[in-house]
Amino acid sequence: MSIQDTRNVADEFKGMSVEHISNVLNANGVSLEIAIENLSRDYNMGTIVRSANAFGVRTIHIIGSRQWNKRGAMMTDKYLEVIYHADVEAFANTMSRNGKQIVCVDNVEGADMLSKSTFTMSDVLVFGAEGPGLSRGMLQRANSLIEIEQFGSTRSINVGVAAGIVMYSWLLQQKLT
Secondary structure (H helix, E strand, O other): OOOOOOOOOOHHHOOOOHHHHHHHHHHHOOOOEEEEEEOOOOOHHHHHHHHHHHOOOOEEEEEEOOOOOOHHHOOHHHHOEEEEEOOHHHHHHHHHHOOOEEEEEOOOOOOEEHHHOOOOOOEEEEEOEOOOEOOHHHHHHOOEEEEOOOOOOOOOOOHHHHHHHHHHHHHHHHOOO
16 A cells, blocks of 8 residues: 655656655746745735746745744745745845846835836746735835736735736746747
8 A cells, every 4th residue: 555645746747756846846836936025024925935936937036034924835835945034134235236126016105006017037926925014124125016907895805916907918928828
């Protein structure tokens, strides 16, 4: 009787080591990177990490607290490179050195509508905590600001949902065309 692989991985990865899965994903991943400003240990962070894994993202940046609720990630963080930055300045300096464009996603004044936005291969999409959103310091460091068009009565949508929408929009422009 064989032992079943009960991890939440696609069938093609069943029985493979974490290292082997990571190597396969690295070979097929996208250039998009995701950053999360961790101000409140928001449970949505796990959802963002899980979606990033599903969309082929290979690098996640956590800005602020190193502690976050990993339960929602369903262990997908094991297959990604997770880089921690002490604060916005450290993150922004690293992105500048690496030639990355900081694209902040928040419903703030001056943000461009997602449907009118053009993405690049060097983008790092930045998401904030549910409720407060991104810090003023992060917004000031943005190369661009994006918000998702909404047509209902709510002021905002869940940040985990927003992240999935924007990541898929990036894929539509940069990989699926």
